[in-house]
Amino acid sequence: MIRYALLSCFLIISSILNAICPCMQNKAAPFPPALMEELQLAITLAKEAGRNAVPREMIYAALKEKFPESAWTVTTQTRDDVGVQIGLSQSGQAVLGVNYFPTYDALYWAVKGQGAYRQIGDGPLERLQLSSSRVEVLTPVSYVENVALAICHIAEGSPYNFYLSIEGEIEDFLSVDILLKEAGGVLTDGQGRPIDYRSQDFKGIIACSNRRLYQKILEELKTR
Numbered sequence: 001m002i003r004y005a006l007l008s009c010f011l012i013i014s015s016i017l018n019a020i021c022p023c024m025q026n027k028a029a030p031f032p033p034a035l036m037e038e039l040q041l042a043i044t045l046a047k048e049a050g051r052n053a054v055p056r057e058m059i060y061a062a063l064k065e066k067f068p069e070s071a072w073t074v075t076t077q078t079r080d081d082v083g084v085q086i087g088l089s090q091s092g093q094a095v096l097g098v099n100y101f102p103t104y105d106a107l108y109w110a111v112k113g114q115g116a117y118r119q120i121g122d123g124p125l126e127r128l129q130l131s132s133s134r135v136e137v138l139t140p141v142s143y144v145e146n147v148a149l150a151i152c153h154i155a156e157g158s159p160y161n162f163y164l165s166i167e168g169e170i171e172d173f174l175s176v177d178i179l180l181k182e183a184g185g186v187l188t189d190g191q192g193r194p195i196d197y198r199s200q201d202f203k204g205i206i207a208c209s210n211r212r213l214y215q216k217i218l219e220e221l222k223t224r
Contacts, residue, residue, distance in 0.1 A: 035088070035096050035111050041066055042086040042098040043109060049076070050084045050102035059086065073171040073197070077146045085148045087174030092196040097175035099148050108152045108179055116155055116182035128155050130184035130209050138162060138213060151176040151207050155183040161209040162217060166190060170202045180207055186214040190221075 041063065049059050060074045063086070070088055077083040082103055088096035095112040108128075110116035116128040141150045141163040150163055155176070173187070174197050180187045189195050190204025208214040 038067060038070065038088060038096060039098070039109065039111055042088070042096065043100075043107065046084040046086050046098045046100035047102075047107065050082065050100045056084075059084070071197070073174045075148070075169075075172055075175070077148065083146050083148055085172075085175035087171070087177070087197075089174060089197040092198040093194065094174050094177035094181075094197065097178040099152055099175050099179065101146075101149055101152075106152075108155070108176075110179040110182040112178055112182070114182070116179045118152075118156060128157075128179075128183040130155070130157060138216060140164065147172055148176050151180055151187070154207060154209050155180045155185055157209070161213060163207040164190075164205070164217070166204040168202065168205070170195065170197060170200060173205055173207075176207075185209045186211055188214075192218055 045054075045059050045062055048054065049056075056074045056076045059076075060072060063070070063072045063074070071090065073085075073087045073089070075085045077085075083099060083101045085100075086098045087094060093112075097108075097110050099108040100106070105121045107119045108117070117125050118128055119125045139160050139162070141154070141160045147163070147165070147168060150160070151173075154161060154163065173195065177187050177195060185208055187195070187205065187207045189202075190206060192206070193203075195205070206214065206217055208217060
C-alpha cells in the first residue's frame, strides 16, 4: 500500500516536472517529433530519480504506466559515479537512450536518426559529433566504475576512445548504444554484430569512437 502511494506521488511529480523542467523549456532543444513524449518523460524521470535516489523499479513502473507497450530498460548505478540510465528498444534495437549523472549534473540523450546531445547543468544543449577522419591511437578506457559514463565520455570525444568487456548485463548498454552510434561511434557485441536487446545471451561489447579504430580492434581480436 505504501509502495503504491509512493509510486502515485512519483507519477504526479513527474507529470509536473515534465511541464516545467528547464531542459524542456530550452527553445533550442531539438526534440524530435518521433518518440518526443517518450524522450521528455525519460529525461524528467532520470533527473528526478538521480537527484532523489528513486528505486529503478519505480522509474520502470512510471514508464510502463505511460507507455505500457514499449520495451524499456532502466539501470541505476549506486557506486562512486551515481547514474540513471533509461533505454528504449524496438524490434531488439536501441532507438532512445537517456543517461543522467547527478554528481556532475550531466545529461546525455539520443534518439535514432536525430543525433546525440549533452547538457551540463543549465548550460547549452550541445550536439555530440565524433570525427570519422581523425587519426587516433587506440587508447582503452582503463578503469571503469560506471560503464555508461565511460561510453558517454567516448561519445563526447574523450582521449580514451574504446571500451571492451566480456562482463556485464545486456541491458546495461542499451541507453548508451544509441548515444554512441548517433555521435558517430560504433557499438557492437564482442563478435562484431549489432546487439539484440531481446536476447539475454550476452557476448561481450566493443564500443569505439569511429569505424576506422573499430576495424583495428576487430583485427586485433582475430589474432588472439
